[in-house]
Amino acid sequence: MNNAVNVAExxxxxxxxFAQRTIATVNDYEVKVAKLEGEFVWHRxxxxxxxxxxxxxxxxIQLRDGDVELGPGELYVVPKGVEHCPLAEEETSIxxxxxxxxLNTGDAGGPLTRAAVSGA
Amino acid sequence: MNNAVNVAExxxxxxxxFAQRTIATVNDYEVKVAKLEGEFVWHRxxxxxxxxxxxxxxxxIQLRDGDVELGPGELYVVPKGVEHCPLAEEETSIxxxxxxxxLNTGDAGGPLTRAAVSGA
Numbered sequence: 001m002n003n004a005v006n007v008a009e010x011x012x013x014x015x016x017x018f019a020q021r022t023i024a025t026v027n028d029y030e031v032k033v034a035k036l037e038g039e040f041v042w043h044r045x046x047x048x049x050x051x052x053x054x055x056x057x058x059x060x061i062q063l064r065d066g067d068v069e070l071g072p073g074e075l076y077v078v079p080k081g082v083e084h085c086p087l088a089e090e091e092t093s094i095x096x097x098x099x100x101x102x103l104n105t106g107d108a109g110g111p112l113t114r115a116a117v118s119g120a
Numbered sequence: 121m122n123n124a125v126n127v128a129e130x131x132x133x134x135x136x137x138f139a140q141r142t143i144a145t146v147n148d149y150e151v152k153v154a155k156l157e158g159e160f161v162w163h164r165x166x167x168x169x170x171x172x173x174x175x176x177x178x179x180x181i182q183l184r185d186g187d188v189e190l191g192p193g194e195l196y197v198v199p200k201g202v203e204h205c206p207l208a209e210e211e212t213s214i215x216x217x218x219x220x221x222x223l224n225t226g227d228a229g230g231p232l233t234r235a236a237v238s239g240a
Contacts, residue, residue: 007193024197026169026217029149031195053127055193055224064199073127073175075151077144096219097146 007033008057010119011093020104020116032096032116034104036088043083043108050078050098057092061085061113127153127175130239131213140216140224140236152216152236154224156208163228164203170195171219177212181205 010023010033014054017037024031052061053075054074061076062085068076078084095105130143130153137157144151156179172181173195181188181196182205188196198204225233 004188004190004194006197007195012123024171026149026197027200027219029146029217031171031217038216051144051146051151070124070126074124075127075144076124077146080147095150097151099147 004065004087006117007095011035011055016114017091021112021119022100022116023119025100028100029097030100030102030116033093033099033119034096035091035093036086037091038088040086040106041105041110041112042085043106044081044100045078045098045106046081048099048102049080050084050102051096052076052078052086053095053097055093055095057088057090059092059094060087060089062087123196127215131155131175132153137211137233138224138232140233141239142220142236143239147215148220149217149218150222150236153213153216153239154216155211155213156206157211158208160206161225161230161232162203162205163226163227165198165218165222165226166201168219168221168222169200171195171216172206173211173214173215173217177208177210179212179214180207180209182207183218 020032020034022030022032054070059070140152140154141154144149174190179190
């Protein structure tokens with residue numbers, strides 16, 4: 001896992017929207033990539049913050065008290081326990097950072113739930 | 121700290137080579153940016169892995185058993201305890217991830233030691 005990793009090459013391996021691919025580990029944290037298109041589900045992570053960094057496209061992180069808009073090279077950290085719902089009007093590539101084992105749908109579960117696939 | 125953060129705008133605030141600017145926190149981890157030019161110092165972090173992601177330029181992470189070459193959009197995780205020495209032939213902008221409080225020079229100390237400056 002600890003080899004040089006090309007983020008774009010890893011994103012090229014992602015074929016399913018909202019699925020996550022782990023591309024590096026830092027102690028017990030995982031760096032993951034994903035492609036989003038459309039609206040995800042409202043959920044929260046009770047035990048952890050979650051970092052979103054947009055690589056390409058545009059991401060709206062909907063929060064109950066307002067939206068955060070991110071373009072390429074912009075990041076936002078959703079604090080632990082805060083409900084959020086990612087929304088991408090076009091296909092958007094992102095990098096995520098959170099503790100290993102964090103599920104994409106948090107407390108919500110449902111049909112979009114995926115364990116991260118190991119890449120690199 | 122948990123607002124949307126533009127990585128390039130944060131890098132524009134960095135005026136000293138090898139100094140680190142914290143741009144986001146994820147639980148007890150810090151996302152930092154830095155500009156490197158020239159050779160840093162050989163050092164290790166006994167207690168943590170360290171992630172380097174190149175934003176612009178080129179970075180050589182010298183290791184005792186060989187070099188890792190990184191261009192824009194490429195990352196590498198130096199495992200905990202592994203001696204390394206970053207080298208940038210040209211000014212290179214990077215993003216770093218490691219636990220809060222990790223010193224840039226690790227066990228080596230010396231004149232290039234800097235605590236991270238808080239940004240964002």
